[in-house]
Amino acid sequence: MFPAMRSTPPREAAPATTPAASLVFTTLLSHGPLTRAEIGRRTMLSAAAVTKAVRPLMEVGYLVEGADDGARPALGRPANPVRVDAGRALFIGIKVTGDEIIAVLADLCCRIRVARHVRLTARGPQAVLPRITALVQELLTEADGFGVRVRGLGIAVSGDVDRTRGVVRYSPFLEWRDIALAEIVETATGLPVTVDNDVRALTVAEQWFGAGVGLSHFALVTVGAGIGCGLVVHGRVVSGAHGVAGEIGHLSIDPLGPPCHCGNNGCVEAIAADPAILREVRKATGKPVHTAAEALALAHEGDPGVRDVYARAGEAIGRAIGSVVNVLGPERVIISGEGLAAYDLFAEGIRDALAASAFGAAAQCDVMTRPLPFEEWARGAAATAIQSFIGSDTY
Numbered sequence: 001m002f003p004a005m006r007s008t009p010p011r012e013a014a015p016a017t018t019p020a021a022s023l024v025f026t027t028l029l030s031h032g033p034l035t036r037a038e039i040g041r042r043t044m045l046s047a048a049a050v051t052k053a054v055r056p057l058m059e060v061g062y063l064v065e066g067a068d069d070g071a072r073p074a075l076g077r078p079a080n081p082v083r084v085d086a087g088r089a090l091f092i093g094i095k096v097t098g099d100e101i102i103a104v105l106a107d108l109c110c111r112i113r114v115a116r117h118v119r120l121t122a123r124g125p126q127a128v129l130p131r132i133t134a135l136v137q138e139l140l141t142e143a144d145g146f147g148v149r150v151r152g153l154g155i156a157v158s159g160d161v162d163r164t165r166g167v168v169r170y171s172p173f174l175e176w177r178d179i180a181l182a183e184i185v186e187t188a189t190g191l192p193v194t195v196d197n198d199v200r201a202l203t204v205a206e207q208w209f210g211a212g213v214g215l216s217h218f219a220l221v222t223v224g225a226g227i228g229c230g231l232v233v234h235g236r237v238v239s240g241a242h243g244v245a246g247e248i249g250h251l252s253i254d255p256l257g258p259p260c261h262c263g264n265n266g267c268v269e270a271i272a273a274d275p276a277i278l279r280e281v282r283k284a285t286g287k288p289v290h291t292a293a294e295a296l297a298l299a300h301e302g303d304p305g306v307r308d309v310y311a312r313a314g315e316a317i318g319r320a321i322g323s324v325v326n327v328l329g330p331e332r333v334i335i336s337g338e339g340l341a342a343y344d345l346f347a348e349g350i351r352d353a354l355a356a357s358a359f360g361a362a363a364q365c366d367v368m369t370r371p372l373p374f375e376e377w378a379r380g381a382a383a384t385a386i387q388s389f390i391g392s393d394t395y
């Protein structure tokens with residue numbers, strides 16, 4: 001039995017969607033080729049359960065035997081490694097920022113085959129949705145060249161996103177409210193669409209392929225236009241009962257602090273995100289500073305008032321990370337986002353505030369920085385489409 005994942009008609013046999021099959025598939029995605037015995041050790045599944053999970057995925061061709069594409073399979077040998085057949089299916093991942101759309105065509109191993117960037121001149125849904133549809137059509141044409149069908153589309157948007165219903169409830173940067181994005185784009189493109197929060201999508205990619213591989217508890221904190229956080233607990237990306245788990249940008253750390261767009265005061269985002277930093281840099285210098293790059297240049301020229309703004313931002317980020325560390329006790333916190341360009345200015349504040357706020361052994365948490373370009377975020381969106389396709393989002 002291969003139940004279809006979506007209400008859209010299945011175009012060909014969908015993969016098996018048992019929890020064990022999904023676990024085996026994602027384990028092979030993360031670790032590359034493994035023998036059945038190694039799969040069993042990593043997933044804690046019995047040999048019989050591994051065999052049962054692998055067989056239907058091999059029958060539909062998503063898993064194959066052999067170490068790599070060039071290896072000659074020795075069929076029937078139990079020690080023969082099993083791997084995901086990267087070229088068997090394609091997926092599209094899209095990340096929408098306030099300024100541009102980044103789209104990638106990725107294979108079944110979520111390796112980027114084609115990438116596209118489109119500048120946005122307006123952020124309203126009526127302006128952005130036709131651009132998304134046009135980009136998807138462009139990538140579907142590219143996919144024809146590979147002779148492989150595109151099996152799903154993932155779209156990553158910042159803010160409060162209901163993945164189950166495919167609805168963007170509220171995206172502050174885009175100023176979108178209650179947009180049934182999955183349904184609209186499914187109708188326009190004919191593809192199954194997965195919509196998720198952008199930081200959560202990036203967290204899936206980090207868990208499968210990045211600095212989160214092999215970790216059962218980690219956090220990904222992003223700094224830049226906003227402050228976001230993706231959480232992995234017991235090996236699962238957490239979205240919470242309301243889909244907004246990890247919103248550390250809206251931890252209020254100073255009740256008398258500057259107003260936040262969420263209606264609260266002194267949120268981390270109102271102190272440490274780019275718009276807040278720009279506002280404070282203008283206040284400190286009296287100069288018409290409009291971009292993060294301009295503010296950063298003033299700081300690197302040594303302007304003490306500007307450096308203080310970054311130091312306060314770093315402290316706010318450090319306190320937010322301290323809260324994450326105290327609440328969840330992750331093994332690692334990965335800091336990423338376009339705001340890393342200013343990390344040398346944030347670093348001391350982050351380190352000191354984290355040391356001051358982390359309780360006991362939680363302070364042993366490993367903190368690392370990891371620059372991830374927006375194409376990696378789009379790859380994360382493609383990863384969510386693969387999750388939906390393989391059924392690993394439902395267990």
Ligand SMILES: [Zn+2]
Nearest residue numbers: 250260262267
């Ligand atoms: Zn807020």
